[in-house]
Amino acid sequence: MRRLLATTALAGVGVLFAPSALAQPVTFSDPLSSPLVQPVGSFNRLETDAPTTLTIEVPEFVSATVMVDTPTFEGGPNLDPGGTERTATVTFPGGTATSAGGPVPLPTGTTELSVSMVVERPAGSIFAPGTYSYQVMITVTTTPP
Incomplete structure (x- = not known):
């Protein structure tokens, strides 16, 4: 059985603020990395083992x-x-945002966001053994009341 090691880096987390909202900024916990694994028998797919x-x-x-x-x-x-599909998903109580969709409202207060990712290459295009790295950018936009 071949084993691949890949990571998804959230180091590129971005936050955008509306000028009048800067007095009350949105804060994030430190970004983390999460390993991607290759499902058994699927040599063209990597997915999050456990969400970050x-x-x-x-x-x-x-x-x-x-x-x-x-994801990049x-x-x-x-x-x-060409033809590789990369999808990231952020889930939280009351909502889900995907890389295929647009902005999704966040609740006020403290919320845990679960970030997962799937990378699937076209049939016949396998991941050679080694370490792969992908980055996901999460943008939070605030507006004043």
């Missing part, structure tokens, strides 16, 4: 949305070929 948890604090009376970009390939033994 990110805690966000949205002040009361501030409206906030979360948006997830498509950061490095590995071979590049993603």
Whole structure:
């Protein structure tokens, strides 16, 4: 059985603020990495073994949305070929944001965001053994009340 090691880096977490909302910024916990694994018998797919948890604090009376970009390939033994599908999903109580969708409203207060990812190459395009790295950008936009 071949084993691959891949990580999803949340180091690129971005936060955008509306100018009048800067007095009450949204805060994040430290971004983390989460290993991706190759499902048994699927040599063209990597997926999150366990979602990465990110805690966000949205002040009361501030409206906030979360948006997830498509994961980007950061490095590995071979590049993603054309037709590779990369999807990231952020789930939280009351909502889900995917890299295929637009902004999703966040609740106020402290919320745990669970971040997961899937990378699937076209049939016949396998992941060569080695370490792969992908990055997911999460953008939170705030607007004043």
